[in-house]
Amino acid sequence: MAVAKSDASLQDKKGERLAWAFPLALLLPATALMLVLYAWPFVSSVYRSFLAKGGELTLANYQKAFELYFRDVVFSLEVAILSTIVAAILSITLSAYVRLSSGRLVKLISLLYRLPIFIPFVVVGQMMRTFLAPHGLLNIFLAQVGVIDLNAPLQLFNMQGLVLSFVWKQAPFMTLIILGGFQMIDDAFVEAARSVGANILQVILRVLVPMNRASISVAIILAFTSTVGTFTLPFMLIGGKIPTTVTVDIAHRVTYFGDWGVANALGVLMYLMVLIMAIYYLRYSVKKGIYEA
Template identity: 40%
Template sequence: MTPNAIAILRRHGPGLLLVLPALAAIGFLYAYPLLRSVIFAFLDTQGGVTLAHVSRALAFYGRDILFSIGVALASLALIAVVSITIAGYLTLGATPWAVALLRWLYRWPLFIPFIVAAQTARSFLSRNGLMNSVLMELGLLSPAAAQSLLDWRGLILTFAWKQVPFVTLLLAGAMASLDRATIEAARNLGAGRLRCLLGIVLPQVRPNLLVGLILSLVVIMSVLSVPMMIVAGNPTMMTAMMAHRVTYYGDYAVANALGLFSYLLTAFAAWLYLRTTLAREVRR
């Protein structure tokens, strides 16, 4: 080993030892399974390269792929709107007790596991669930008009309810760190709170919003318990179909091919974020 290599090792060795356990965990738990699933999606039983598994995944589960993309995009849109509203009121709200109550309430779903959230949604959104029962007791809904929301609507509401607190925390923290002089100047010139939120505050915290939405997309595309417990028929989320393919057929190849579409969707979202961020840095 050369003297330069020894000097570099002495200089950076302690730091490398500190990050080595984290790197090993990422490599073993995430990078290796990802690489393995991508490779085996294109290998046949003899080890040759094939597109048959991808073709079968598209033929069998094309509707589920489109359904998953639609549910994910609708959930992200709802998450964005609600998170911006809550974070904006926490930052610009003029009623102290309402701000304190909202700050105390909105974080609760953070500590609830997805499987519990799914079971709660089943009890709340079913035809004889709590929501319809309350509406019927109030005279706002007749028993004949009651319907179950345990379909794509239930998925969107459950994903949004679970992820809104996470995105709101990112946005509220970013909004709290902004210089309030520009906000106060706009208010003094007659701008309302909504205009300040959309025209001044939101453009400055857009990167934080994009990070929260991309991380939420990864969660939505990876959660199994919610689609399994809320949607009984087809189409459903790709995660449920992957589990079905493995559990009932032992077909890991098609399941891996189906997982490719989840990888592509999340990778595309990450690429959009990086492109937006780099474009912003270039303009600066």
């Protein structure tokens, strides 16, 4: 009896000693995947951005990237920031409208707005080429209603057209996230604001938006990073014209010059653009829970 008991306690001790390893074992598959599929290509890409064609370490790739493409880096940032801001305003407005109204129109809108989410960037690019062309649908429509002269149509294969296309594609996706957040907010918070005198606009700006900061931030970060990284849409709309986006430049460097060094340097610059957002997102998601008490 006594022997059996000590056997059991021995096994218990062994179990305790191994207990620390169990959670690590659970984490191993996910960690390994992250390392192989994400960390290794990323580190290797950063490393190669410092390699000259002969294999020696150098800053030449960055120097060249700045000399040739600085204007495009700024352009990419401008497009991403502008389209994210416009899409955010639009999606917050639309979400607030759907959240605070009722009726058939709202049901129709809440169905329709989702459609662009399912259309790939390349199709959006093709659509926008016909829609925004000098004699495309938009210009013909504007000429019909007398806003412009079709002999001098709006030129939209540039930043404006790109921003418009990104907004068309990103705003529905942002609305999906933001509306979800708005719908989690109990009616009583909205009604409490109205009872003390807030009109609809004040309810949106002072209650809905601040109470929904988390999902709005997520929507902005996701839309911004995806806009920065999109290649097809700017390629189809602007192509190799100057200025264009960094993604187009990267493809250009690789396709025509086989220049992986400068392409990787440009990739690192792009990564730095989204890094600020990524840091904010990570910090925010760690801090999250402040308001959910």
